[in-house]
Amino acid sequence: MKEDFLHYIWQHQYYHKAALATTAGEPLQVLRVGFYNTDAGPDFQEALLRIGEVEWSGSVEVHLKASDWHRHQHQHDPTYDQVVLHVVWEADAPVRRMDGTLVPVLSLQGRVDLSLGHTYQRLLQAKSAVPCAAFWPTVPEVTKALMLERALVERLEAKGQEVLQTFRSYSNDWEQTAYHTLLRGFGFKTNQQGFEQLAKALPLPVVRRHQHNLPQLEALLFGQAGFLDESADIYKAQLQKEYAFLRHKYTLQPVPRPIWKFLRMRPANFPTVRLAQLAAVLHGQQAFFSKLLAADTVKQFEMLFKAPVSAYWRQHYHFGKSAKALQQGIGKSSVHNLIINVAAPLLTAYGLYTDDRAYIEKAIALLGQLREGSNKITRLYEELGWQAKSAADNQAALGLYKHYCAPVNCLRCAIGHKIMKQNSSAA
Template sequence: MKEDFLHYLWKFKKFQFLKATTTAGEHLEILNSGWHNTEQSGPDFFNSKVKIGDQLWAGNVEIHLKSSDWYAHHHEKDPAYDNVILHVVWEHDVAVFRKDNSEIATLQLKDFVAAQTLKNYKKLMSTSQKWINCEADFAKIDDFLLKNWMERLYIERLEEKARLIYTLLEASENDWEAVLFQLLAKNFGLNRNGEAFLAMARTTPFSVIRKINEVEVLEALLFGQVNLLQKEIDDLYFVQLQKEYHYLQHKFQIQPSLEDVQFFRLRPPNFPTIRLSQLAQLFIQQKNLFSKIKSTERLEDFYELFKVETSAYWKTHYSFGKESKTTSKKLSDKFIDLLIVNTIVPLKFAYRKSLGKVEVESIFNLLSSIVAEDNSTIKKFNRLRKNTAVNAFESQALLQLKPNYCDQNKCLHCEIGASLLQRKPA
């Protein structure tokens, strides 16, 4: 048993609280459980209000597995615990006193918790050889509960992604177009080159990009900023880009990024040369892109907006100086889906939130029109419960659930886990 189980019981009154008494036999009435302190220090619940016998108490509540943990944790020496009005424990094994030698009232929870609740908890938290704790019962979860929990999970995911957006926004002096460029650069780089592309975008003034109207010039800038033009290569286009970049460097006093891009273990269509050329084409073809994205809602319109391909040189090349078979290297619908999920939707969410708007229905509708990600996590969830994730909204919610709740055994903070604790015997 862990203390977070006791936190859950106290916070949500998942015990026979109407019959509760202290270990001294006094009736205990819980008027307010208090505010849950999730920080590392201080009492577990602040501003609680309880009535013990005829006496009304207002203050903090501390929770332990055993009463003696109070002394094991040296709370008697910490002024932060001077205002504790109730000690909630699973097992009362020793009396606990304040500095004035008055005894702190104690609630022994095990006397008031139903046997079935404890049985459910032990079953849920038994992690032996399980991918997720609730895998045996996942398919039985109520559809309405699961849908609502997934909506909350996805909003939580958007909130996390918005933190990076607000950081970039502050650094760019509230230039949403510049932030869009930086986020798109990161996602054009995918997992292997995402951070290097983002570093490039952050070291490249967007005011310079705004002034460029030729794709070769923008390619020179982007390739130079990720250190792809430093070598000596016997290739006419390479030499042209190299000269153009040196001119831009001198004119705008810019320095390349310190992070190099990688080609190793990448499929040729994902080479940084190809993705940077596509990115350059996008910002040449679509001026004021953020303004267009703000008013775009339908998936088909996003496909049209991002309908770009590489410049002419890259139709016959994947790297400088090595000619290949001619192919049209366009952004695929699948790649655009990734851009919508990882860039467009979080940016729309952050922008609307900055305006004081919290409407998310259009975001859910857009993501619901995109097919779910195809990875091992989503496949396993779908094996546990058929069609758990068929669209991007559902898969994104599950990608938030697995690492942040399941992998950390935070079942008591999860609506699924909490519902399983309340199961009645079959």
């Protein structure tokens, strides 16, 4: 048995309550279970209990064994002096607060329906990537839909919090934050780290001074990325000359060349091609973040990330290496990837910062209008009969898997909760 199972039992009161009493024999009535605490301190706070004839307001601590109180050194922590009930499976030792007073104990051993424990063990020991796969058909569709919606919001808000960390590192400058997020997004999955380092190595104020001049912009991007160190052709020589001047002018230091990855990638995804596409997007693009906030339609968001690359990069995928077919710029699927991983997190972050849910709802609605190909994670749920209809569905499935299925966090999942409830007479 795991302690989080007892947390679950207490939180939902899934135990037999007949003749409920403490281990000292005092009648116990639970008036309010308390709020589950995920931070330091007692497990449940602001609980309300009646022990004997007295009402107690305070915290509830949960352990498998009462002796865990001493093992965790709670007897020396004043935070635990507010505990009014110690909920345990096995009451193997008395526990006291710092002032020596005994903490009332409730033992759940013998009060929990065995079927509930068996269901939990089946989920814990499931060999499938989705622990509840065997139970999935028994869960109402509305429960699955609501949980996936919750997983989507949680995933978006987690991404929004990451953006807010960047925002704070740039002294609360949204345009700087959007620039950093944009570059990180252009790294897609394989070269994300390289583009993120490039965002730090090439400050937005420098980019702004040269946004009107595409060759200078390419010189800055390719030079700071470390791709202008060797000769290749006339165009590269021109960029080298331009970069040498700009590097000296702004005292720039390029990122290490080995950070970039080309192995097992299609030429269209090479970091050199992505840098050319990024240069095209940044060229003449003023107030990117303001435009992002103002965009309403999918087409308006697409236009933020679409621009024709320079003549050289229409015919090359690397310096000195010609492309077999002309390439005008970034493809539609890549644009949608940027909307998912740049636009939606930025909108969510702004909504969290301003406490305006309208921006988060806007991000959700935007994802609902995009198509996104399936992946190995979404296919796990498709095999169970679920079908993704939009990028919002895909992102929801990714959030569900990462935060609930992979860590077997079934007790915090509405789907897992429904399964547990369906398999317990106490529930």
